Amino acid sequence: MLAFILRRLAQAALVMLTVGLIAFSLFRFVGDPVLFMLGQEATPEDRTRLTLLLGLDQPFYVQYAGFVARAVQGEFGISLRQVRPVSGMILERLPATLELALVAAVLALVAGIVMGVYTALRRNSWFSQALLALSLIGVSLPTFLIGILLILVFAVLLGWLPSFGRGETVDLGWWSTGFLTASGLKALILPSITLGLFQMTLIQRLVRTEMLEVLRTDYIKFARARGLSDRAVHFRHALKNTLVPVITITGLQLGAIIAFAIITETVFQWPGMGLLFIQSVQFADIPVMAAYLCLIALFFVVINLVVDLLYYAVDPRLRIDRAAAAH
């Protein structure tokens, strides 16, 4: 168990270092920062001074090491656009994105599993067929189009829900939450549906396929032969086995939800990290882009780690058992 965790941690560190390298390279490929900061008219002496000050005369790997050391402490420098520390800007936007992603993920997971199980158990009902057809549309429509359609129907035509923003938020320390106000909750509905729809249909299809597969297994036949109720067979035996592969996919999708929030946040002008990223791309605000990149990678890595551990907890076969080997 410990070896397993250590190995995964080492892998995670390697991934983060690689992503860090890419983020770091951004600074170098986009242009000469000295020129950028001092402008065309600076004297060569000024330039040399700044180059030395920024450590740009050092070899590449020394500069990279410095970048990593600062990044680990959460320092990504100063935003070129807003002239304030990047970490503060990201931290300020973090709650909006995480709350949106959380709601979208829960929605996708719960609705996806319920619909997946339903369509597997009632394979031939018309409602299952309708859900499947609908999910096909969900998979094939691009996110921004879904967002715009939802806005058109529920915000513009019906006027039930807001078309942009987070509504009112409440500050809990540095965390600003939209969960505690009615307008905050209402504002979450359309963006979270938009963001989670793709994953919901994905999970639904996955659960359905897995469940059908599991229902054909010998142990399910045997469970029926033992006289267990349908409920026990379906929701105890079949569902648990179905969820093993679903956990992995869902975990990876959670990372994707956070990453793809960029599009949804843009469509709904949601004040999260994704919107910040898009804005910084327009201004070539490299420090913000680098920080965003590293943070998203960190999410992916952490989620992967948690998924592996969950997998391990659910499936006893993965637990190495010396006692068993003896028998």
Next chain:
Amino acid sequence: MSGPLLEVKDLRVEFPTRRGTLVAVDGASLAIAPGEILGVVGESGAGKSLTGMAIIGLLEPPGRIAAGEIRLAGERIDGLPYEQMRRIRGRRIGAIFQDPLTSLNPLFTVGEQLTETILAHLEVTPAAARTRALALLAEVGIPAPQARIDHYPHQFSGGMRQRVVVALALCAEPRLIIADEPTTALDVSIQAQIIALLRRLAREHGTAVMLITHDMGVIAETADRVAVMYAGRIAEIGPVREVIHAPRHPYTAGLMGSIPKVGRGAGKKRGRLVQIEGAMPRLNAIPPGCAFNPRCPQRFARCAAERPELIAVGTTAAACWLYADGP
């Protein structure tokens, strides 16, 4: 009670398909008395498993019982509503399937699977169910049940897993056990142990056993009576000694590797061994008349024209025109 515990009459199992109806079991009749072991033997595809599944009401759609009766202790159980049949499965008819490696749900401990089965059928507390589970594990010969009950299936060897499967079938003390190839997937030495276990159950508890296998050796060692199946029909049924030492049906004789000693060539005992030429027909190409006639060394005109029913010959019965008196 002197009547048979299980009585199957003219059972017909069909699979409706686009290209016509496949008849997989065609007019099978058999009976099992309490404490008796009835062997059901035949080549792969003869309809043995489907007969067993039809009895416990677990034919997979579109498979269905198209005709015939199944009686348990005199009561008809074919066509019972699902919930009523569920209460018979496990409670009055236990089942054991071929592959112990796949019969157990890998994600639940054997203790969990045993107690859930006990609780599904008996009005006992969870604690009492666990006590009973321990007793069952001891009964089927699992050493140190206390230490093993909370283990997962993958922590047991194949033979031990099959013992767990037997314990699961015994949870609610069913009077009848249907064992479908219970030893086929096991090593020879372990086969003998499982067979001994089934025999002990029949002897000590008066449990009736329907032992499905394609291994005549297992039947010879275990069964009291034997039914030989061929192309969905029962070719011969009778006491195991009779069927083995004096097979009446030419197919049985072929299985035993000898020529029948009675019939058209009665008296002329030939010593030559025969291999049965050809293969069992597919379900969509069962020949008219006697299904065995294309392969039968003793066929004559009537065989291809009319289908033989079981005809009593001494203590056995054979579906063969050789034993018909007169035209």
